[in-house]
Amino acid sequence: MSELNSKIPEGPLAEKWDNYKEHAKLVNPANKRKLEVIVVGTGLAGASAAASLAELGYSVKAFCFQDSPRRAHSIAAQGGINAAKNYKNDGDSVFRLFYDTIKGGDFRAREANVYRLADVSRNIIDQCVAQGVPFARDYGGLLDNRSFGGSQVSRTFYARGQTGQQLLLGAYGALERQIGLGNVKMYSRHEMVEVVTIDGKARGIIARNLITGELERYFGHAVILATGGYGNVFFLSTSAMGSNVTAAWKAHKKGAYFGNPCFTQIHPTCIPVTGEYQSKLTLMSESLRNDGRVWVPKTKEDAKAIREGKKTAADIKEDERDYYLERKYPSFGNLSPRDIASRAAKEACDDGRGIVPSGLGVFLDFADAIKRLGVDVVKARYGELFPMYKNITNEDPLKTPMKIYPAVHYTMGGLWVDYELMTSVQGLYCLGEANFSDHGANRLGASALMQGLADGYFVIPYTIGNYLSSEIFTKAIPTDHPAFVEAESVAKERAEKLIGTKGKKTVDDFHKQLGKIMWEYCGMARTAEGLTHARKLIQDLRKEFWSNVNIPGTLYEFNPEFDKAGRVADFIELGELMVIDALNRNESCGGHFRLEYQDEGEAKRDDEKYAYVSAWEHTSVDADPILHKEELVYENIKLQVRSYK
Amino acid sequence: MKFNLKVWRQKNAKAEGKLVDYTIDNIIPDMSFLEMVDVLNDNLVRKGEDPIAFDHDCREGICGMCSMYISGRAHGPQHAATTCQLYMRSFKDGDTIYVEPFRAGAFPIIKDLVTDRSAFDRIISKGGFVSVNTGQAQDANNLPVDKAFAEKAMDAAACIGCGACVAACPNSAAMLFVSAKISQLALLPQGGPERNNRAINMVNQMDEEGFGSCTNIGACEAECPKEIKLTNIARMNREYLVASLINE
Numbered sequence: 024m025s026e027l028n029s030k031i032p033e034g035p036l037a038e039k040w041d042n043y044k045e046h047a048k049l050v051n052p053a054n055k056r057k058l059e060v061i062v063v064g065t066g067l068a069g070a071s072a073a074a075s076l077a078e079l080g081y082s083v084k085a086f087c088f089q090d091s092p093r094r095a096h097s098i099a100a101q102g103g104i105n106a107a108k109n110y111k112n113d114g115d116s117v118f119r120l121f122y123d124t125i126k127g128g129d130f131r132a133r134e135a136n137v138y139r140l141a142d143v144s145r146n147i148i149d150q151c152v153a154q155g156v157p158f159a160r161d162y163g164g165l166l167d168n169r170s171f172g173g174s175q176v177s178r179t180f181y182a183r184g185q186t187g188q189q190l191l192l193g194a195y196g197a198l199e200r201q202i203g204l205g206n207v208k209m210y211s212r213h214e215m216v217e218v219v220t221i222d223g224k225a226r227g228i229i230a231r232n233l234i235t236g237e238l239e240r241y242f243g244h245a246v247i248l249a250t251g252g253y254g255n256v257f258f259l260s261t262s263a264m265g266s267n268v269t270a271a272w273k274a275h276k277k278g279a280y281f282g283n284p285c286f287t288q289i290h291p292t293c294i295p296v297t298g299e300y301q302s303k304l305t306l307m308s309e310s311l312r313n314d315g316r317v318w319v320p321k322t323k324e325d326a327k328a329i330r331e332g333k334k335t336a337a338d339i340k341e342d343e344r345d346y347y348l349e350r351k352y353p354s355f356g357n358l359s360p361r362d363i364a365s366r367a368a369k370e371a372c373d374d375g376r377g378i379v380p381s382g383l384g385v386f387l388d389f390a391d392a393i394k395r396l397g398v399d400v401v402k403a404r405y406g407e408l409f410p411m412y413k414n415i416t417n418e419d420p421l422k423t424p425m426k427i428y429p430a431v432h433y434t435m436g437g438l439w440v441d442y443e444l445m446t447s448v449q450g451l452y453c454l455g456e457a458n459f460s461d462h463g464a465n466r467l468g469a470s471a472l473m474q475g476l477a478d479g480y481f482v483i484p485y486t487i488g489n490y491l492s493s494e495i496f497t498k499a500i501p502t503d504h505p506a507f508v509e510a511e512s513v514a515k516e517r518a519e520k521l522i523g524t525k526g527k528k529t530v531d532d533f534h535k536q537l538g539k540i541m542w543e544y545c546g547m548a549r550t551a552e553g554l555t556h557a558r559k560l561i562q563d564l565r566k567e568f569w570s571n572v573n574i575p576g577t578l579y580e581f582n583p584e585f586d587k588a589g590r591v592a593d594f595i596e597l598g599e600l601m602v603i604d605a606l607n608r609n610e611s612c613g614g615h616f617r618l619e620y621q622d623e624g625e626a627k628r629d630d631e632k633y634a635y636v637s638a639w640e641h642t643s644v645d646a647d648p649i650l651h652k653e654e655l656v657y658e659n660i661k662l663q664v665r666s667y668k
Numbered sequence: 669m670k671f672n673l674k675v676w677r678q679k680n681a682k683a684e685g686k687l688v689d690y691t692i693d694n695i696i697p698d699m700s701f702l703e704m705v706d707v708l709n710d711n712l713v714r715k716g717e718d719p720i721a722f723d724h725d726c727r728e729g730i731c732g733m734c735s736m737y738i739s740g741r742a743h744g745p746q747h748a749a750t751t752c753q754l755y756m757r758s759f760k761d762g763d764t765i766y767v768e769p770f771r772a773g774a775f776p777i778i779k780d781l782v783t784d785r786s787a788f789d790r791i792i793s794k795g796g797f798v799s800v801n802t803g804q805a806q807d808a809n810n811l812p813v814d815k816a817f818a819e820k821a822m823d824a825a826a827c828i829g830c831g832a833c834v835a836a837c838p839n840s841a842a843m844l845f846v847s848a849k850i851s852q853l854a855l856l857p858q859g860g861p862e863r864n865n866r867a868i869n870m871v872n873q874m875d876e877e878g879f880g881s882c883t884n885i886g887a888c889e890a891e892c893p894k895e896i897k898l899t900n901i902a903r904m905n906r907e908y909l910v911a912s913l914i915n916e
């Protein structure tokens with residue numbers, strides 16, 4: 024399909040990126056100042072992009088919905104960031120990181136992109152350390168590493184349990200520096216609600232000022248979306264309350280294809296759900312699996328006794344415990360990748376051996392690590408995580424095992440982008456978790472931070488020049504251009520319809536309902552029958568939403584309920600696309616597990632038929648989307664059954 | 669559990685605000701404070717009333733967005749916790765709880781419990797960074813850093829920019845926040861070359877934003893959810909003094 028050109032450069036894998044950079048067109052410094060770039064999102068991807076582009080001399084406008092760019096959800100990442108530095112001399116290399124990422128993604132990612140990611144990973148660490156990011160160090164003063172799920176080398180850099188925070192504050196500092204210098208204009212508490220296209224090219228956005236409620240128009244020669252993941256389509260997830268798909272979804276409706284929407288990651292180590300009132304789920308970093316051992320009792324009777332409070336973990340003797348990850352996957356054990364560890368937890372609980380009252384929970388036990396290393400070392404290694412767990416659950420993981428269960432955590436799917444990170448709309452780019460690019464069907468731990476920063480610091484500054492070099496004669500388009508007027512009126516009409524509905528159910532009622540449908544039918548185990556049913560349920564929910572939602576207040580004021588409603592409306596539409604995608608993919612791979620396609624619980628891929636990226640084109644909300652396929656060509660690795668045994 | 673709430677309601681920046689009484693019942697001790705407010709808001713929306721506006725996002729104690737002044741304490745009674753990490757088990761059944769915004773002249777109220785803390789961003793834009801453009805860095809391990817200093821820098825870097833220190837301070841001083849960033853970068857070799865300008869520029873901006881001055885009360889440290897230490901303020905004062913002498 025000609026329109027789905029992924030623009031992968033010629034040459035051997037290891038030379039593609041250098042080749043590209045050497046031949047990409049450049050913009051001269053005097054012209055850069057005249058070129059305006061819009062960056063929506065100030066997480067790792069957006070902040071690093073906005074700062075780097077401003078450093079190069081472009082005029083940048085940056086947007087985020089929080090009150091400050093520093094609060095993007097990247098801040099919550101705990102565990103670490105991968106880089107192929109091989110500082111540990113344990114056999115790591117760019118190729119190995121590349122290979123682990125492709126394999127971790129169950130062979131559903133694009134070779135060239137992933138290799139570039141592994142390659143620039145090393146520059147990221149250099150850049151961040153130079154910015155003053157306080158990574159963990161050893162006694163010699165050199166950088167420390169730990170291992171993360173899905174890899175056998177120690178390549179994860181970390182800053183206590185606050186890696187995302189420290190990386191983001193580094194990028195935020197760089198961004199604030201450019202704001203101070205006048206090279207970036209920052210719009211906080213602004214939510215993008217439309218992309219403006221003129222003659223097929225992205226030329227700006229419509230944003231809602233969340234304080235006044237006014238719609239505002241902004242022009243850019245190019246538009247970059249770095250708006251994060253859409254895990255909140257499940258209502259409960261480890262995302263922040265405001266995380267949304269709105270920006271990506273609006274772009275999708277304007278012609279940007281959506282790649283692999285059904286690839287969602289369910290993270291194995293989160294605090295289990297305890298009640299209906301719960302507003303979000305809290306992740307306990309995967310790094311805990313370095314020292315924690317996952318288990319449930321061998322017998323259903325013991326599990327039942329624990330659920331009923333008649334026994335505790337301590338009452339279950341060593342040989343009565345099932346360390347199921349160690350048993351099933353001896354070579355990776357507790358460090359098995361997320362999709363595998365999550366499914367194994369579900370299996371144990373489905374078998375009646377869950378250890379929390381709801382039946383949905385397993386133990387993560389640090390007793391052995393404490394015996395081996397001492398309490399102080401274990402405490403120091405996991406910084407804030409233990410107190411955080413204790414604060415939320417009222418139980419001390421140093422004394423009794425943690426209780427965990429899988430929860431929605433990350434979305435591998437997102438807007439389809441080519442090698443240059445451009446979507447199928449000219450001049451519209453997508454970076455970070457919001458794009459579909461590098462993680463295939465399952466993301467390895469500590470790779471999202473790496474990808475966000477790779478995209479923002481080291482990829483987009485080169486690739487956007489290749490496009491903007493042909494835009495130097497385009498003058499800034501005044502925002503009274505009909506395309507801006509039209510986009511604004513679409514947003515306005517929609518907003519008025521929403522607020523005018525004055526129905527009976529709250530926004531959260533709908534959001535929770537959608538979440539339940541998604542979790543049940545499009546969560547850890549999916550079937551054709553369930554997905555077909557879910558699609559119908561979602562369509563009905565959408566109709567009900569638009570006729571029965573109740574949003575208090577007015578449009579032109581600070582109105583968080585309205586903000587939420589707009590996001591939920593888009594989640595409902597996205598939910599349907601996810602179900603369609605999951606139904607189309609008649610195989611199991613990574614986070615997408617179709618019960619019909621398995622070998623005794625292990626995912627069964629179908630490389631013959633499904634070694635492609637699904638890129639969906641929007642038609643209308645009431646009609647089927649059109650599927651475009653990007654065939655995945657593997658020239659440097661062999662497709663294999665993904666085994667961690 | 670049941671509670672009597674007295675919540676600050678203020679329609680917008682210009683309107684006058686007042687404390688409004690609400691009672692709420694059937695609260696579970698394991699609920700977070702914000703989930704309790706969610707329940708209250710849900711009730712209000714169903715009754716056709718305007719829900720209480722409040723800032724929040726991560727609900728994990730790390731983004732720094734939540735910011736309630738609860739019964740006279742920034743982020744409430746629990747030590748070293750943000751509002752979102754405060755659980756209802758910290759209260760007694762039947763308690764009366766006051767809920768107000770973080771108050772300070774430099775944090776104008778936007779609506780109800782939501783304030784404008786962009787002054788913090790402007791302070792950071794004056795020097796809360798190392799001026800290293802993308803691509804200019806040398807290999808990360810070329811410059812070893814004493815672990816003890818790295819750890820101290822990390823302690824200071826833990827600040828989430830919530831503003832509780834300002835809200836807790838009778839002078840509305842922002843010294844703890846500003847000193848945390850200045851300390852982090854002063855403790856690391858990477859921050860060295862710019863340390864003098866950083867201290868002067870950030871402190872000047874802090875004054876310009878209208879934050880008060882420090883009279884060594886220590887309320888900031890007591891209320892800081894990330895346990896940022898007063899010693900950072902001492903370090904900032906020293907940085908500022910040295911910088912002033914050099915700039916003479």
Ligand SMILES: Cc1cc2nc3c(=O)[nH]c(=O)nc-3n(C[C@H](O)[C@H](O)[C@H](O)COP(=O)(O)OP(=O)(O)OC[C@H]3O[C@@H](n4cnc5c(N)ncnc54)[C@H](O)[C@@H]3O)c2cc1C
Binds near residue numbers: 063186432454456473
């Ligand atoms: C709890 C948790 C722990 C994690 N731990 C790790 C880890 O240890 N290692 C790892 O590699 N990854 C981890 N991840 C994943 C990783 O943190 C994220 O994938 C990554 O940080 C996403 O960065 P981003 O820049 O793409 O998006 P985000 O950081 O989510 O930023 C999105 C930005 O877009 C803005 N935005 C969104 N919508 C709009 C709109 N409509 N209008 C205007 N602005 C908008 C937001 O304001 C924000 O600024 C973790 C994730 C979570 C949730």
Ligand code: SF4
Binds near residue numbers: 829833893896
């Ligand atoms: S110093 Fe503490 S109280 Fe002040 S902004 Fe930072 S984290 Fe919040």
Ligand code: FES
Binds near residue numbers: 730731753
């Ligand atoms: S909501 Fe993020 S710190 Fe409380």
